Amino acid sequence: MTEAKKSLKRTLVGKVVSDKRNKTVTVLIERRVKHELYGKIVGKSSKFHAHDETNQFHTGDVIEITESRPLSKTKNWVATRLVTKASLV
Numbered sequence: 001m002t003e004a005k006k007s008l009k010r011t012l013v014g015k016v017v018s019d020k021r022n023k024t025v026t027v028l029i030e031r032r033v034k035h036e037l038y039g040k041i042v043g044k045s046s047k048f049h050a051h052d053e054t055n056q057f058h059t060g061d062v063i064e065i066t067e068s069r070p071l072s073k074t075k076n077w078v079a080t081r082l083v084t085k086a087s088l089v
Contacts, residue, residue: 009067013083016061017047025052025079027065050077060086 018026030045049072050065057063062083070076 007066011064011066011080012048012077013062013064014048016057016059016063016086019052019055019058023052023055024075025050025057025063027063027077027079048077049075050079051075052079057082058086 012027012029014027014029016025017028027048027050028045029048030043032041032043034040035042048065050063051068051071057079063079064081064083065077066080068076068078071078
């Protein structure tokens with residue numbers, strides 16, 4: 001019985017919009033949903049604070065975050081992996 005156990009934790013992919021705090025990044029998650037009455041596609045966004053133990057993620061990076069236990073008053077996500085590095089302007 002060596003079956004891989006499926007994780008029950010949610011994972012989201014978003015863009016880092018702030019890395020000013022120590023060991024914390026702010027991640028903007030954007031999604032497109034259909035308006036329930038009018039049927040128009042509308043863009044919705046949410047910001048999450050994620051734990052970044054080594055301060056390796058910076059503004060503009062696209063990262064994956066995973067749900068975790070509450071780490072502080074506003075932080076209950078952990079930055080797990082880098083999807084794409086921010087491009088230099």
